[in-house]
Amino acid sequence: MTYESAPLLAALAGATEDRIFYDLAGIESRYDTLRAELPGVAVRFAMKACPVDEVLTRLAQKGAGIDGASPRELRQALRAGVPVERTHYGNTVKSDRDIAEAHRLGVRDFVTDSVEDLAAIAAHAPGARVFCRLATSGEGALWGLSHKFGCPPADAVRILEAARGMGLTPSGLSVHVGSQQMTADAWHHAVECLADVLTALARRGIVLDHVNLGGGLPAMGYLDRYGRPLDPPLDKIFAVVREGMRHLRKVHGEHLAFVMEPGRHLVADHGAVRAHVARLAERRRPDGEHQYWLYLSCGKFNGLYEMDALQYPLRFPTHHGGAHVPAVVAGPTCDSDDAYPQGHALVQVPRELASGDPVWVLSSGAYAIGYTTQGFNGFAPLPYTCVGGARA
Numbered sequence: 001m002t003y004e005s006a007p008l009l010a011a012l013a014g015a016t017e018d019r020i021f022y023d024l025a026g027i028e029s030r031y032d033t034l035r036a037e038l039p040g041v042a043v044r045f046a047m048k049a050c051p052v053d054e055v056l057t058r059l060a061q062k063g064a065g066i067d068g069a070s071p072r073e074l075r076q077a078l079r080a081g082v083p084v085e086r087t088h089y090g091n092t093v094k095s096d097r098d099i100a101e102a103h104r105l106g107v108r109d110f111v112t113d114s115v116e117d118l119a120a121i122a123a124h125a126p127g128a129r130v131f132c133r134l135a136t137s138g139e140g141a142l143w144g145l146s147h148k149f150g151c152p153p154a155d156a157v158r159i160l161e162a163a164r165g166m167g168l169t170p171s172g173l174s175v176h177v178g179s180q181q182m183t184a185d186a187w188h189h190a191v192e193c194l195a196d197v198l199t200a201l202a203r204r205g206i207v208l209d210h211v212n213l214g215g216g217l218p219a220m221g222y223l224d225r226y227g228r229p230l231d232p233p234l235d236k237i238f239a240v241v242r243e244g245m246r247h248l249r250k251v252h253g254e255h256l257a258f259v260m261e262p263g264r265h266l267v268a269d270h271g272a273v274r275a276h277v278a279r280l281a282e283r284r285r286p287d288g289e290h291q292y293w294l295y296l297s298c299g300k301f302n303g304l305y306e307m308d309a310l311q312y313p314l315r316f317p318t319h320h321g322g323a324h325v326p327a328v329v330a331g332p333t334c335d336s337d338d339a340y341p342q343g344h345a346l347v348q349v350p351r352e353l354a355s356g357d358p359v360w361v362l363s364s365g366a367y368a369i370g371y372t373t374q375g376f377n378g379f380a381p382l383p384y385t386c387v388g389g390a391r392a
Contacts, residue, residue, distance in 0.1 A: 003221040003269035003363060007388035012360045013317065015274040018297050018382060020368050024058050025388035026270035031062055034262060037238040042259045044088060046215050047073055049263030049366045054386040056080035067261040071101040078105065090261065092117060092133055092149055100124040111174055113151040118159055122166035129171035130163045131212055132156040134193055140186050141178025141216060142309045153197045160206055172210030173197055180264065181216035182232050184240040191244030198252045211248060212259040213241065219268030221363030223311040226345040264366035271365015273303050273382065278332050280353040292327035294349050296359060299331010299338040303382045304364060305371035307340055315360040319350035333377040
């Protein structure tokens with residue numbers, strides 16, 4: 001399945017220069033669907049996925065908050081109209097200076113996964129509310145996130161006990177099952193782990209008020225390495241999350257509130273890049289075989305950073321028929337990593353493509369802005385435009 005909203009298609013068709021477009025109404029619709037599927041869950045948008053003021057403002061108007069990873073992100077969110085009480089500092093990697101700055105801005109919810117970070121929060125954000133992040137395996141996700149973040153259950157108990165002793169408020173637990181998580185089992189296992197830690201904390205007289213189920217909700221429009229739709233089981237994921245919430249409240253109290261931090265799920269399918277062909281070239285490989293290469297005007301360093309792990313659907317609007325050839329897709333820079341890597345299927349492209357022909361890169365709204373370099377090899381970051389008014 002691809003996501004080709006009318007506002008995006010119209011914007012792409014009307015563009016004469018390279019640009020990324022965001023459909024604000026589409027993002028709003030995805031947010032509304034998420035809220036309907038998970039009623040009562042507070043949404044804190046992981047703004048690293050799309051640090052665009054117009055997106056932040058639209059989501060804030062709908063009632064969302066943000067998950068910020070730095071004071072700069074937090075300041076941007078506040079300027080865009082996100083109320084400070086709907087922000088939290090979700091990064092477990094924080095310097096003393098950054099903790100103090102976030103506290104000065106009014107942020108009171110901090111996520112941690114180590115005693116050292118906890119002590120810094122106590123020193124520079126006195127009285128703050130603390131969430132401890134549990135480690136997950138990351139299995140089933142395109143990006144597992146299992147090495148840098150999170151701690152084992154026993155350490156989480158120790159950290160939240162220490163938080164109480166430092167004058168902080170042990171408020172919650174958080175998990176992240178991995179980015180673009182493709183299985184419902186990941187959330188089932190996360191809920192089991194959360195339940196065990198909540199029980200262990202209750203035995204020590206610590207009753208938490210929040211559970212943060214993190215990010216990981218998938219986008220729907222990506223292709224896998226072989227050019228097939230990824231087709232994540234979103235309905236099953238929502239059902240497992242709802243059942244997990246019911247179970248945790250039944251065992252640990254109806255007072256438990258739930259938070260989620262979707263990022264790509266809200267924005268990926270509602271962003272698209274208008275690029276162009278730099279060159280379609282037939283080259284001879286070292287083994288003597290001929291191979292086509294399609295060089296685009298944007299690639300890993302200016303809009304398509306995640307091409308290592310997935311394929312974006314491509315559309316060639318000026319070519320509706322004729323012969324197609326299998327090609328490697330690559331960006332324009334003088335860097336061998338700026339291409340779909342070995343193991344990706346070749347992409348069928350029109351044989352008559354010429355330099356300058358437009359190419360539409362769909363489902364590319366997540367991380368296209370945040371990951372872009374400031375001009376590697378002299379190729380400028382993509383400008384962006386937001387389209388699509390509020391839904392009727």
